[in-house]
Amino acid sequence: MSEPKKNNKVCVASISGAQGIRGELKIRVYLDTPSDIGIYSPLFFEDGSEFSLKVIRSLANAVIASTPTIKDRDQALKLRGEKLYVRRDQLPAVDADTYYHTDLMGLPVQNESGTVVGVIKYVDDYGAGTVLEVFDPVTCRSVLVPFQDASVPFIDLDSHMVIKDQYLTDLYEE
Numbered sequence: 001m002s003e004p005k006k007n008n009k010v011c012v013a014s015i016s017g018a019q020g021i022r023g024e025l026k027i028r029v030y031l032d033t034p035s036d037i038g039i040y041s042p043l044f045f046e047d048g049s050e051f052s053l054k055v056i057r058s059l060a061n062a063v064i065a066s067t068p069t070i071k072d073r074d075q076a077l078k079l080r081g082e083k084l085y086v087r088r089d090q091l092p093a094v095d096a097d098t099y100y101h102t103d104l105m106g107l108p109v110q111n112e113s114g115t116v117v118g119v120i121k122y123v124d125d126y127g128a129g130t131v132l133e134v135f136d137p138v139t140c141r142s143v144l145v146p147f148q149d150a151s152v153p154f155i156d157l158d159s160h161m162v163i164k165d166q167y168l169t170d171l172y173e174e
Contacts, residue, residue, distance in 0.1 A: 009044075009085040009086070009087060009102075010087075010091060011083045011085050011101070011102060012043065012091075013030060015083075016080065017076075018077045021072065021073045023066065023070035024056060024064055024065065024076065025064070025067065025076050025079065027064075027084070028062045035063060037055060037063055038053065038065075041054070043084040044085050051067065052067055052069075053065040054067070088100075101123035104132065104155075105123060107120045109134050109161055109162075109163050111162070111165050111168055113165075116160070117134070118136040119137070120133065121135035129147065131145065132144070133145075136171045143170040151164055151167045152164075
């Protein structure tokens with residue numbers, strides 16, 4: 001099997017807002033241990049520019065951090081919504097049944113009969129588990145599917161994933 005096509009950058013966090021008046025940032029972290037984000041500093045933005053940070057304290061799935069370039073709340077608020085990335089080679093290798101979200105996005109989706117029904121448009125975790133957004137470009141409809149073995153029995157990052165039919169019915173209903 002060939003090596004899967006992989007994006008060289010992996011989104012590990014996003015800036016969700018400002019904390020206080022001194023330019024501290026609240027950063028939502030997508031790593032298992034949020035405080036680990038400091039290990040990867042400097043991170044970088046989508047455009048490739050570097051972003052150094054120092055973790056001040058950890059929250060449940062976020063950190064409060066400071067950076068030398070941000071001095072006040074207004075500057076911090078301008079960064080709200082910005083995503084922070086690391087190079088893939090900075091991250092540990094994942095187990096065979098573990099995936100980086102970026103590797104799933106854009107992956108073709110087949111139903112149980114083998115028909116391509118859409119692509120993975122987005123992957124997120126709203127607190128109760130990871131959810132896949134399957135988008136059908138023909139009907140312009142989307143459906144959210146829980147990312148579990150029961151709903152997604154097969155994944156091959158080189159080619160496609162299979163999602164059980166019962167989770168795809170909303171793509172077809174009129």
